[in-house]
Amino acid sequence: MNIVCIVCPNGCRLTVRKAARGTVVTGNQCARGAGYGIQEATDPKRVVTAVARTSSSDWPCVPVKTSGPVSRDRIKRVLKAVYGLRIDLPVTRGDMCIKNVEKTGVSVVFTRTLPPVERKREE
Ligand code: SF4
DSSP states (O other): OEEEOOSSTTOOEEEEEEETTEEEEESOSSHHHHHHHHHHHHSOEEOOEEEEEBSOSSSOEEEEEESSOEEGGGHHHHHHHHHTOOBOSOBOTTOEEETTGGGSSOOEEESSOBOOOOOOOOO
């Protein structure tokens, strides 16, 4: 497979092949690129971003992301967990939303601070 390395701005064009001695990466200018190529060929991972529902009508959703990359074949399960939430405000950017989401070893964290819900005064 041919891919572009995204580890640094050089954007080396990598070729990843299976060989008798394992997965072989060519086109990389450094070891990090080789690691990236092998990762992409064997278990590609991505940081997941999404929005979670809140219980506030003023701020109906809050953006979240995983604290690290997640295997691509588990992304749907992570999103399902996030979309099943109903968050009570306030929340603070960087705080944990779901610990070890779907046993991936990474957490879901808030990427925005939202204020507490204002109680409407009764007239
Ligand atoms: S192979 Fe190395 S130098 Fe090339 S883009 Fe990847 S990290 Fe950068």
